[in-house]
Amino acid sequence: MSAPDPRLSINQATIKHADLATALQVTRAGGVQAIGLWREPVQEVGLATASAMLTDSGLRFTTLCRGGFFTMPEGAARRASIDDNRVAIEETAALASAGAEGSTAVLVLVAGGLPDGSRDLIGARERVRDALGELAPGAAAAGVTLAIEPLHPMFASDRAVVSTLGQALDMAADFDPAVVGVAVDTFHIWWDPDVLGQIARAGEEGRIATYQVCDWKTPLPVDVLLSRHYPGEGIIDFDTLTRAVIDTGYDRDIEVEIFNADVWATEPGETIRRTATSFGATVSPHLARP
Amino acid sequence: MSAPDPRLSINQATIKHADLATALQVTRAGGVQAIGLWREPVQEVGLATASAMLTDSGLRFTTLCRGGFFTMPEGAARRASIDDNRVAIEETAALASAGAEGSTAVLVLVAGGLPDGSRDLIGARERVRDALGELAPGAAAAGVTLAIEPLHPMFASDRAVVSTLGQALDMAADFDPAVVGVAVDTFHIWWDPDVLGQIARAGEEGRIATYQVCDWKTPLPVDVLLSRHYPGEGIIDFDTLTRAVIDTGYDRDIEVEIFNADVWATEPGETIRRTATSFGATVSPHLARP
Numbered sequence: 001m002s003a004p005d006p007r008l009s010i011n012q013a014t015i016k017h018a019d020l021a022t023a024l025q026v027t028r029a030g031g032v033q034a035i036g037l038w039r040e041p042v043q044e045v046g047l048a049t050a051s052a053m054l055t056d057s058g059l060r061f062t063t064l065c066r067g068g069f070f071t072m073p074e075g076a077a078r079r080a081s082i083d084d085n086r087v088a089i090e091e092t093a094a095l096a097s098a099g100a101e102g103s104t105a106v107l108v109l110v111a112g113g114l115p116d117g118s119r120d121l122i123g124a125r126e127r128v129r130d131a132l133g134e135l136a137p138g139a140a141a142a143g144v145t146l147a148i149e150p151l152h153p154m155f156a157s158d159r160a161v162v163s164t165l166g167q168a169l170d171m172a173a174d175f176d177p178a179v180v181g182v183a184v185d186t187f188h189i190w191w192d193p194d195v196l197g198q199i200a201r202a203g204e205e206g207r208i209a210t211y212q213v214c215d216w217k218t219p220l221p222v223d224v225l226l227s228r229h230y231p232g233e234g235i236i237d238f239d240t241l242t243r244a245v246i247d248t249g250y251d252r253d254i255e256v257e258i259f260n261a262d263v264w265a266t267e268p269g270e271t272i273r274r275t276a277t278s279f280g281a282t283v284s285p286h287l288a289r290p
Numbered sequence: 291m292s293a294p295d296p297r298l299s300i301n302q303a304t305i306k307h308a309d310l311a312t313a314l315q316v317t318r319a320g321g322v323q324a325i326g327l328w329r330e331p332v333q334e335v336g337l338a339t340a341s342a343m344l345t346d347s348g349l350r351f352t353t354l355c356r357g358g359f360f361t362m363p364e365g366a367a368r369r370a371s372i373d374d375n376r377v378a379i380e381e382t383a384a385l386a387s388a389g390a391e392g393s394t395a396v397l398v399l400v401a402g403g404l405p406d407g408s409r410d411l412i413g414a415r416e417r418v419r420d421a422l423g424e425l426a427p428g429a430a431a432a433g434v435t436l437a438i439e440p441l442h443p444m445f446a447s448d449r450a451v452v453s454t455l456g457q458a459l460d461m462a463a464d465f466d467p468a469v470v471g472v473a474v475d476t477f478h479i480w481w482d483p484d485v486l487g488q489i490a491r492a493g494e495e496g497r498i499a500t501y502q503v504c505d506w507k508t509p510l511p512v513d514v515l516l517s518r519h520y521p522g523e524g525i526i527d528f529d530t531l532t533r534a535v536i537d538t539g540y541d542r543d544i545e546v547e548i549f550n551a552d553v554w555a556t557e558p559g560e561t562i563r564r565t566a567t568s569f570g571a572t573v574s575p576h577l578a579r580p
Contacts, residue, residue, distance in 0.1 A: 114525055118525075119525050119526065119527040120527065121480070121481070121525075121527065122530075125483070152443060152444070153442060153443045153444070153481040153482070154442070154443070154444040154510070154514075156480075156481035157481070157506060157507075157508055157524075157525045158508040158509075163481050163482070163483060164482075164483060166483070167483040170483075190411070190446075191411070191443040191446035191447070191453050192443070192453070192454075193415070193453060193454060193456070193457040193460075216447060217447075218447055218448040219448075219513075220444070220510075220514055222512050223509075224444075224510055224514065234447075235404055235408075235409050235411075235447045236409065237409040237410065237411065240412075
């Protein structure tokens with residue numbers, strides 16, 4: 001078997017049931033060079049220990065998942081969320097420093113859904129913008145890029161009121177691109193009639209903080225959150241989307257992030273192998289720049 | 291109990307298990323003045339009989355559901371689809387003539403998903419535009435408006451490659467607004483960051499062929515097609531969306547179309563009552579023009 005693509009990064013959610021030590025070990029053992037981490041397994045061992053483990057692994061760090069969830073109105077819950085996001089910014093900076101050369105200090109932000117009982121989508125979206133305004137100075141000071149992740153519109157009410165790449169870019173527009181960018185995830189944006197135009201715009205505006213890939217397939221499972229698949233198993237046109245991202249000059253690592261009960265039930269080393277194979281077949285052919 | 295709103299139209303899918311006779315009877319008995327029909331129950335009795343039954347009911351006819359499903363490449367299946375859509379246009383014209391004064395000759399079009407094995411979303415969308423071009427002359431001759439219905443992006447791969455109101459309007463732009471318009475259905479477009487701007491645009495361009503309402507609620511059921519609810523039971527802001535539609539000058543009937551296993555299991559007369567009550571509480575207050 002050939003070595004995995006050097007730009008492949010395993011998002012830790014793809015091997016959800018692996019603890020941090022296992023995740024680092026199987027990723028490295030699989031010949032993958034980079035990893036995106038989640039806060040919970042990092043916090044389980046503590047940031048200092050996690051950072052040391054990451055350094056020992058020799059892996060590049062690509063993103064921390066995830067901050068956000070700040071659509072609620074002013075009050076104690078909102079303050080707690082903003083404070084927690086400040087912690088996430090510090091975690092991101094520490095992990096990026098601990099990762100191998102070429103690591104990127106990117107914190108992925110999922111906006112959050114409508115507050116319970118609310119139908120005020122416009123207000124919720126305004127509060128996302130407000131939260132970015134509160135967090136941006138700290139992110140800038142820490143050298144961290146906040147990556148707003150538009151989620152598929154099927155999550156607009158309960159998970160993320162930011163639904164399109166264009167909307168995320170509009171929100172980011174008030175800020176320095178080094179501080180507020182966007183996460184371009186094929187699963188969430190493939191359907192958008194304006195996706196190619198918005199990817200080009202994101203590139204022009206210098207805001208593609210991370211490019212993430214996985215596939216879409218129907219029928220959707222009972223929990224639609226788990227409807228993500230290996231690239232190539234569904235209907236997403238990775239050729240066109242990847243070329244659009246690469247054509248902007250994007251030169252960072254590319255994460256594969258799969259929420260899928262069957263994938264999670266697989267032995268993690270096997271998942272790494274399958275991820276590398278599917279990435280090599282669907283994404284790698286489009287990474288060369290003309 | 292007060293009489294149902296005079297602008298309420300029951301889309302027959304809301305009482306899916308009722309045959310045409312029952313649907314007409316319970317709608318009228320419930321004091322509702324208009325109905326949107328589906329092709330299958332009409333064809334079950336034949337178009338001439340269905341038209342006579344509709345005339346006898348005294349109800350206005352609002353839309354026929356549905357044509358479309360023409361994303362496949364050229365070949366026998368595509369020809370069959372185009373031919374079938376021509377039949378649907380004739381059915382729409384006949385039913386609109388048979389309905390009471392104020393009926394509207396609107397055929398709702400659901401584009402269809404990606405052909406099996408295809409990842410070419412852009413091509414599929416082009417073929418929708420081509421199909422409109424083939425059907426428009428016949429629709430114009432028959433006095434029928436083809437209403438392109440953008441469906442929620444969760445259906446973009448398997449049911450409708452037209453995903454936003456803006457995209458539907460872009461497709462319609464090549465045609466006379468009397469011949470090609472759009473269906474504005476709250477369930478499909480509520481999440482769109484540009485929904486208010488696109489409703490206003492649809493009004494300015496004279497393309498709102500039908501306004502349809504039902505609600506969105508999570509968690510989604512196993513079959514996401516059935517995740518529609520009575521207005522007021524979910525998170526859609528009917529105040530803002532309805533006012534936006536009415537502010538364009540929209541003065542037609544408004545359909546309630548609910549695909550929901552629990553609603554379908556209810557006795558149809560009861561469903562009509564509940565529909566009228568929910569419509570009265572959520573939509574009616576916003577129908578007066580200033």
